[in-house]
Amino acid sequence: MTVAYRPPLPSELTECALVWYTAVDDYMARLGRPLPSPYLDPLLTLLAHLLKTDPQRFLVAVRPARGASLDGGGQVVGFAIAAQREHVWFLSQLYVLPSDQGKGIGRALLTQVLPSLDLPADEEAAGGAPAESAAPIDAVPSESAPPTQRPGVLATCTDSAQPISNGLYARLGVVPRLPVFNLVGTPNPSALARLPAGVEATPFGSSDPTSAIDSVDRAVIGYAHATDHAYLRATGRTGFIYRAGNGELLGYGYSSEAGRFGPVALLDETLTAPVVGHLMSVIRPRGATTAWVPGTNDRAMVALLRAGLRIEGFPALICWTRPFGAFDRYLPASLALL
Numbered sequence: 001m002t003v004a005y006r007p008p009l010p011s012e013l014t015e016c017a018l019v020w021y022t023a024v025d026d027y028m029a030r031l032g033r034p035l036p037s038p039y040l041d042p043l044l045t046l047l048a049h050l051l052k053t054d055p056q057r058f059l060v061a062v063r064p065a066r067g068a069s070l071d072g073g074g075q076v077v078g079f080a081i082a083a084q085r086e087h088v089w090f091l092s093q094l095y096v097l098p099s100d101q102g103k104g105i106g107r108a109l110l111t112q113v114l115p116s117l118d119l120p121a122d123e124e125a126a127g128g129a130p131a132e133s134a135a136p137i138d139a140v141p142s143e144s145a146p147p148t149q150r151p152g153v154l155a156t157c158t159d160s161a162q163p164i165s166n167g168l169y170a171r172l173g174v175v176p177r178l179p180v181f182n183l184v185g186t187p188n189p190s191a192l193a194r195l196p197a198g199v200e201a202t203p204f205g206s207s208d209p210t211s212a213i214d215s216v217d218r219a220v221i222g223y224a225h226a227t228d229h230a231y232l233r234a235t236g237r238t239g240f241i242y243r244a245g246n247g248e249l250l251g252y253g254y255s256s257e258a259g260r261f262g263p264v265a266l267l268d269e270t271l272t273a274p275v276v277g278h279l280m281s282v283i284r285p286r287g288a289t290t291a292w293v294p295g296t297n298d299r300a301m302v303a304l305l306r307a308g309l310r311i312e313g314f315p316a317l318i319c320w321t322r323p324f325g326a327f328d329r330y331l332p333a334s335l336a337l338l
C-alpha cells in the first residue's frame with residue numbers, strides 16, 4: 001500500500017491527535033492500563049504550536065483514498081514532529097496507527113524529520129552515534145543567537161515500557177539514559193519548604209522576563225526557547241523569576257491552576273525544595289498537581305514525595321546522543337516539549 005509523506009493540512013491536526021490516542025491506548029491496554037476517553041484539546045494546542053514553530057519538521061504519513069491525489073485528503077496513519085531549539089533537535093511526537101505499525105512507516109517519518117547529520121562515512125555505515133566533530137552546528141537559527149556555537153544534539157523522551165521506540169531511536173545514538181517520573185497528587189501545604197529570606201519571586205508580567213529566562217535556560221537546559229515559554233504562558237501556566245536580594249538571577253519556575261507543574265530551572269540546586277514549595281503554595285490548582293521529575297533531580301523528588309505526591313505509572317526515559325542539560329536542576333514542562 002502506497003503511503004505519502006507530507007506536511008499536514010491544518011484540518012488534519014485532529015486526525016494526528018486521534019492517531020496518538022489510538023497508538024498509545026493500544027499498547028497501554030496491552031499493559032493493562034488503557035487510556036481514559038480522549039480529551040485532545042491540550043494535544044491539539046501543542047500540535048498547532050509546533051506546526052507554527054517547526055513547519056518543516058512536522059510530517060504526516062497518509063494513505064490516499066482510492067483515486068485521490070497524494071498531496072491532500074486520505075487517511076493519516078502516522079505523524080512525526082521534531083522541535084529544533086538552537087543546537088538541540090528534540091523529537092516531540094512519533095506515532096503510527098496500530099494496524100500500520102511494523103511496516104517501516106515510523107522509521108520513514110523519523111528519517112525525514114531528522115536534521116542532516118553529515119556523519120563521517122565509517123560512522124554512517126556502522127549506524128553509530130554522530131561524533132562530536134561531525135554533528136551540525138546550530139543547524140537552524142533560533143529567535144536569538146546563542147552565545148557560543150555548540151555541537152548538535154538529538155534528543156527525545158520515550159516510555160520505558162515501549163521497546164520499539166527505544167530500539168528505533170537508540171540505533172541512531174538517541175539512547176535512553178535518564179528516567180523521568182510522573183508525580184501526581186495534592187501537596188500538603190505544611191510539608192512545603194519556604195523561600196529563604198532575601199530570595200524574591202517576581203511574577204512574569206511585571207516586566208518582560210525573556211532575557212532572564214533565556215540566560216537561565218542556556219545555563220540549565222542548554223538552549224533558549226522563548227517561543228515555547230510564550231506558548232506555556234498562553235496555555236495557562238504562570239511563571240516567576242527568582243532573584244537574590246542583590247538582584248542576582250537564581251532561576252525561574254511555573255505552575256498552573258490546571259495542575260500542570262513546571263518547567264522549573266534553577267542556577268542553584270539548593271533552592272529546589274523552596275522554589276517547588278513556593279510554586280505549590282502560591283498557585284493552588286483546582287485538582288491534583290502533576291509534575292515530571294528527572295531521576296537526577298533528587299531534591300525535587302524528595303520534596304514532592306514528602307509533600308504527599310505519588311509516583312504514577314511507569315517512568316519515561318530521556319534519550320540523547322550527548323549530554324545537553326543539567327537535569328538535576330530542571331523539571332520539564334512535559335515529555336513532548338522539554
Ligand SMILES: CC(C)(COP(=O)(O)OP(=O)(O)OC[C@H]1O[C@@H](n2cnc3c(N)ncnc32)[C@H](O)[C@@H]1OP(=O)(O)O)[C@@H](O)C(=O)NCCC(=O)NCCS
Nearest residue numbers: 023094095096101102103104105106107158163164165167
Ligand atoms: C514507535 C512507533 C512510532 C514505530 O513505528 P512503526 O511504523 O511501528 O516502526 P517501524 O516499522 O518503522 O520500525 C520499527 C523498528 O523498531 C525495531 N524494533 C521493534 N522491536 C524492537 C525491540 N524490541 N528492540 C529493538 N528494536 C525493535 C524494529 O526492528 C524496526 O527497526 P528496523 O526498521 O530496523 O527493522 C509505533 O510502533 C507506535 O506508534 N507505537 C505506539 C506509540 C509509541 O510508542 N510511540 C513512541 C512514543 S515514545
